[in-house]
Amino acid sequence: MSIRSVKQVVQGAQIQDGAGVSLTRIIGQQVLRHLDPFLMLDFFGSDKPNEYIAGFPPHPHRGFQTVTYMLQGKMRHKDSVGNEGLIETGGLQWMNAGRGIIHEEMPEQTDGLLKGFQLWVNLPAKDKMSVPGYQDIPASEVQTVALNEEVTAKVLAGQLAGISGPVKTAKVSPLFIDIHWQAQSQVTFPVTRGHNAFIYCYEGCVSIAGQALPAGRLAVLSDGDEALLDCGTDQHLSGKAILVAAQPIGEPIVQYGPFVMNTQLEIQQALFDYQRGVLA
Numbered sequence: 097m098s099i100r101s102v103k104q105v106v107q108g109a110q111i112q113d114g115a116g117v118s119l120t121r122i123i124g125q126q127v128l129r130h131l132d133p134f135l136m137l138d139f140f141g142s143d144k145p146n147e148y149i150a151g152f153p154p155h156p157h158r159g160f161q162t163v164t165y166m167l168q169g170k171m172r173h174k175d176s177v178g179n180e181g182l183i184e185t186g187g188l189q190w191m192n193a194g195r196g197i198i199h200e201e202m203p204e205q206t207d208g209l210l211k212g213f214q215l216w217v218n219l220p221a222k223d224k225m226s227v228p229g230y231q232d233i234p235a236s237e238v239q240t241v242a243l244n245e246e247v248t249a250k251v252l253a254g255q256l257a258g259i260s261g262p263v264k265t266a267k268v269s270p271l272f273i274d275i276h277w278q279a280q281s282q283v284t285f286p287v288t289r290g291h292n293a294f295i296y297c298y299e300g301c302v303s304i305a306g307q308a309l310p311a312g313r314l315a316v317l318s319d320g321d322e323a324l325l326d327c328g329t330d331q332h333l334s335g336k337a338i339l340v341a342a343q344p345i346g347e348p349i350v351q352y353g354p355f356v357m358n359t360q361l362e363i364q365q366a367l368f369d370y371q372r373g374v375l376a
Contacts, residue, residue: 097322099324100287100319100322101307102309102318107122108314109122109127116150117147117150119139120138121138131292132218132344132349136216137216137314140214141168141210148210151200151201152201153200154199155199156375158194158196158355158369161218161268163189163214163272164189164201165252166183166186166187167298169205170185170204173189175191176197184234187238188233192228192230196375218356220267220345221358224362233263238262243283246279246327246328247281250276255271256285268345269343271287273285274337276334277334278328280326282327284323285339286321288343294317295309295337297315297335298311299336301331
């Protein structure tokens with residue numbers, strides 16, 4: 097068994113997206129354009145309504161999947177194929193845009209903390225024009241694994257310690273876990289060899305194979321069989337991080353805003369379909 101080390105540490109870029117939502121873009125920025133099959137990772141977290149209240153009005157997607165994981169707050173989803181759902185604290189939404197979908201994500205709160213992640217996961221060429229799909233998963237369906245007295249992990253997708261995550265719509269089968277610790281502790285997580293993997297620390301500090309990763313940083317991991325984490329420090333005993341991994345697709349990525357295909361011609365077709373109102 098080989099331990100994965102840290103290949104690259106990335107700090108997110110502060111941007112605005114949607115109708116002016118303030119967020120941190122970690123994957124999908126200049127320093128880390130993609131990490132096959134992951135196209136984008138955004139972290140949003142604010143208790144200032146003017147930084148999130150405008151939300152994400154209707155916008156199109158084609159060729160990939162979106163994952164929204166709510167750490168705190170409420171977000172309403174509606175789309176062009178008739179799906180509607182409310183993502184609340186601890187819940188997530190996994191949407192397959194496939195051949196095309198137009199959706200909106202709007203906060204259902206006017207005050208308080210809104211906090212969470214959105215991850216874009218690419219689709220292989222054979223699935224890019226698949227039928228759109230949607231799964232709305234409440235927090236009650238997400239199981240938590242106690243790794244020891246100090247560390248727990250919520251299994252959102254994939255498997256950990258015999259527990260399977262509730263995500264069923266994924267064309268790419270990722271591992272997505274949310275790790276929480278209350279004191280200093282060392283834990284290992286199996287990660288399939290050959291899969292690309294990253295860890296993003298969003299509270300406290302964690303060390304990966306001896307390299308410290310403070311809150312607000314993402315670590316791209318080398319290949320190997322396990323991720324070794326030393327959770328907590330003398331200054332930050334408790335903390336939280338997500339670990340995400342999946343098999344790379346290994347196909348060309350051509351992206352134009354909300355459309356991700358394999359060729360420029362396919363992007364032009366997506367734009368044409370959207371302009372004619374036949375994307376979805």
